[in-house]
Amino acid sequence: MAEVLSMLGYKEGGGIAILVLVLTLILCRKKQRECHPDSKTSSDMDEPLVVLYQIGRGPHAPSPSPFPVKLETFLRMAKIPYMNDHSAKFSSKGKTPWIEYRGVKIEDSQLAIDYLSRELGIDVNAKLKPEERATARAFQKMTEENLYWSMCAVTFSEDLDPLRSVLPYTGFQTVAGHKTLQRTIRKEMWGHGIGRHSPQDIWTIGKADITALSDFLGDKEFFMGDHPTEVDCTVFGMVSQMIWHMPGSPHEIFVKEKCPNLVSFCGRMKEKFWPDWESCITTGKTFNGNN
Ligand SMILES: N[C@@H](CCC(=O)N[C@@H](CS)C(=O)NCC(=O)O)C(=O)O
Known part of the structure; x- marks a missing residue:
């Protein structure tokens, strides 16, 4: 390994630096996933969580983008357990946010709301004529x-x-x-x-x-x-x-x-x-x- 590193031009200690860098990247990636406090943890869940893919948090509101705030607020309103993935992966449609639930990807905030409402039998508009x-x-x-x-x-x-x-x-x-x-x-x-x-x-x-x-x-x-x-x-x-x-x-x-x-x-x-x-x-x- 040291030889390979030196061939690649790394100085002594470079291997350790790379290891530290890789570990840091892995840890950062893990931190990009967060469970909503009301959500069950993966160890005690009997129902799979909705994973909400969105860009990172904003400096003054939970997202610097309107559609993730809409969708995450809906999940909270409907009391649907979820976790966030802030790795900023865009959907196959080239947009964000999107969700994954029971292995199904729903790529649009409104389609996600409609899908979850149907699947889970939830209607936050139930009182409306x-x-x-x-x-x-x-x-x-x-x-x-x-x-x-x-x-x-x-x-x-x-x-x-x-x-x-x-x-x-x-x-x-x-x-x-x-x-x-x-x-x-x-x-x-x-x-x-x-x-x-x-x-x-x-x-x-x-x-x-x-x-x-x-x-x-x-x-x-x-x-x-x-x-x-x-x-x-x-x-x-x-x-x-x-x-x-x-x-x-x-x-x-x-x-x-x-x-x-x-x-x-x-x-x-x-x-x-x-x-x-x-x-x-x-x-x-x-x-x-x-x-
Ligand atoms: N109809 C979509 C709109 C999502 C949307 O436009 N997201 C913006 C961020 S706020 C986006 O991904 N823009 C990238 C692009 O349009 O290329 C939804 O409700 O999810």
């Missing part, structure tokens, strides 16, 4: 398929510094990594159609969606009344990014200045479903995806 379900679905789709892209237009604009300040993983913390992501998202925005508008027009669209959310929520505790339902996971996932992870953006300023009910709503969701919020966010100092 068909007309209310329809309204909730319309708000979910507006939030994910329209408002989200107005956020991407800001996050992936020329100035990538705000994005850099919230993205985990040292691997992503490279100019090349950010630029690649920026190019991909911009292509998607063009395909969606929103990317063909001016920044001002995109913000007009985003502002109209935020206003609709705020107006519909009104004084209610949750979107569909006194009880949280699926649409709350979606809206919380998206608006939490505006509040905590889009520093200086028009979205953040507008929500904080003009939509106090959305800010309080996020506070309620955080309190109800994320009592461990503080331990689920990175400190901002150890920003390497292992938090």
Whole structure:
């Protein structure tokens, strides 16, 4: 081994350094998996856990991405035992988050919610009448398929510094990594159609969606009344990014200045479903995806 190492140009002690490096990588990888406290441990589980694949934690909210917050909040709302895999493996569709349950991969936050609800006989919308379900679905789709892209237009604009300040993983913390992501998202925005508008027009669209959310929520505790339902996971996932992870953006300023009910709503969701919020966010100092 020493000969091989010296042939490869390693100095004395290089073997030990490599061993330490390999062990450190293995340990870091293990740390990227975490069990939700309410979940059973693998030793006492009779039911397999849902494994939620997502990127690492964010510095101010549990993810710097809206869809993982949506899906993880749903798992908590539905009391489904799960564990996180923060190794940032993207799905075969090239997206994140996704889940694996009993060996089946479900690659989309909404498909995952629908699949688990069917498989486990859970319906967090059980109290809703068909007309209310329809309204909730319309708000979910507006939030994910329209408002989200107005956020991407800001996050992936020329100035990538705000994005850099919230993205985990040292691997992503490279100019090349950010630029690649920026190019991909911009292509998607063009395909969606929103990317063909001016920044001002995109913000007009985003502002109209935020206003609709705020107006519909009104004084209610949750979107569909006194009880949280699926649409709350979606809206919380998206608006939490505006509040905590889009520093200086028009979205953040507008929500904080003009939509106090959305800010309080996020506070309620955080309190109800994320009592461990503080331990689920990175400190901002150890920003390497292992938090
Ligand atoms: N419809 C998908 C959307 C997921 C999504 O767009 N995720 C973003 C991160 S927030 C992503 O993976 N983007 C990479 C890409 O679009 O190439 C879902 O609900 O899971």
